[in-house]
Amino acid sequence: MLSEWLTLSLEARTPERPEGRIPGGRYRLLGPGLLELIPDQPGEAPRATVLSAGIHGNETAPIELLGECLARLEAGLTRLGAPVLVILGNLEAIRRAERYVSTNLNRLFRRDIDEVGMEPDRARELMAAVDGFHARHPAHSRLHYDLHTAIRDSRYPCFVVSPYAATAVAPEQWRWFAAAGIQAVLHQHRHSWTFSHYSKHYHGAQAFTLELGRALPFGHNDLAALAPMGRLLESLIAGREPAAGDPGRMAFFQVEHELMREAEAFRLCFPDDTPNFTEFAPGTLLAEDGKAGDYRVGATPLRVVFPNAQVEPGARAALLVSPASAPET
Numbered sequence: 001m002l003s004e005w006l007t008l009s010l011e012a013r014t015p016e017r018p019e020g021r022i023p024g025g026r027y028r029l030l031g032p033g034l035l036e037l038i039p040d041q042p043g044e045a046p047r048a049t050v051l052s053a054g055i056h057g058n059e060t061a062p063i064e065l066l067g068e069c070l071a072r073l074e075a076g077l078t079r080l081g082a083p084v085l086v087i088l089g090n091l092e093a094i095r096r097a098e099r100y101v102s103t104n105l106n107r108l109f110r111r112d113i114d115e116v117g118m119e120p121d122r123a124r125e126l127m128a129a130v131d132g133f134h135a136r137h138p139a140h141s142r143l144h145y146d147l148h149t150a151i152r153d154s155r156y157p158c159f160v161v162s163p164y165a166a167t168a169v170a171p172e173q174w175r176w177f178a179a180a181g182i183q184a185v186l187h188q189h190r191h192s193w194t195f196s197h198y199s200k201h202y203h204g205a206q207a208f209t210l211e212l213g214r215a216l217p218f219g220h221n222d223l224a225a226l227a228p229m230g231r232l233l234e235s236l237i238a239g240r241e242p243a244a245g246d247p248g249r250m251a252f253f254q255v256e257h258e259l260m261r262e263a264e265a266f267r268l269c270f271p272d273d274t275p276n277f278t279e280f281a282p283g284t285l286l287a288e289d290g291k292a293g294d295y296r297v298g299a300t301p302l303r304v305v306f307p308n309a310q311v312e313p314g315a316r317a318a319l320l321v322s323p324a325s326a327p328e329t
C-alpha cells in the first residue's frame, strides 16, 4: 500500500484503506499527499521527522527517493522506529510537471498569510498537518527535511539551505549531512517563509531545505547518487542514529544579499545556465532592473545561487553568497 500511495496521490485517487499495518507500526492517510507513520513503540524514538518533497512540482528525484524508502519499509527491509510525516507538497504542480501552478508555494509558509488560491490553500493545509503532527508527538524532538532539486547545475550538486531563525543548529546535523553526501551548506540571513523555515521558526525544529542535484523528469534521476541520503532518511524512519561524517569536508556559505526582481524590465547579466555557486569578481554587473537599478558586486567577490530572472516581480531572483567559517562540531 505504501508504495502505491505515491502513485495514487498523483493520480488523485483515494486509496482503499486509509489506515493499516506496516513493519514496526502503522500508517494513516491524513489527506491528499499526507501520510503519517506511527511506530508501535514511539517512546523509544528520539525524534519526530517531517519529510517533504514536491513542494515544487518539477523536482522529482526526492519523490522517487521517498518512494524507495517507503517501498523498503513496506517490504520489511527496515522497520518503523519513529513517528514520520511524509508530505507530497504541490500535487497539482507535480501532475503538470511544473514548478508551481499560480504562485511559488515555497514562499507562503507564514501563519498570517491572507492570499487566496490553490497554493495558499495548500500552504495552510501543510502548516496544519505539521502542527497536528507535532501536537500528537509532543515528547519527541522535531526534525524537518524539505527535499528539493535545483533548476541548474551547481559547483556543489548536493547542498543544504539552513533557514534563518532563533533555533541553533544541532552539531550532529552537520555530521549527518556530511555522511549523506551533502557538499555545501548555505546559511540564510533573514526570514524566508519557506517550508523548512516554517518548522524552524514556529516549531523550533531542526529544519533544512535539501537540494539533491538537478530537477529532471520522473524516470531520469540517478538515485544511486543519492544512496547516502537514502540511508540517512532510512535511519530517521527506523529511529536509528544516522551515520556521522566529517563536516570539514563541506563548504559553508552565508547569504550576503537577496537580489529581488522589482520591475518587469529585469535581467540578469550572466548566462541562464550559470551553475550555482559561480563566483563573480568585484565590480561585475549582475542585474539590471527598471525600478531598483543596477546591481554590481561590491569590494569582495560574491557567488550566485538560485539565479532566476523569470520569477514574479517582487520575488527573489538570486541569492548572493560568500564563504563562511565552518561551525563548531
Ligand SMILES: O=C(O)CCC(=O)N[C@@H](CCC(=O)O)C(=O)O
Binding pocket: 056, 106, 148, 149, 150, 151, 152, 161, 163, 192, 194, 196, 209, 305, 306, 307, 308
Ligand atoms: O534552482 C533553483 O533556482 C530553485 C531551487 C529551489 O526550489 N530552491 C528552494 C530553496 C528554498 C530556500 O531558500 O530555503 C526555493 O527556491 O524555494
Ligand SMILES: [Zn+2]
Binding pocket: 055, 056, 059, 148, 149
Ligand atoms: Zn525546489
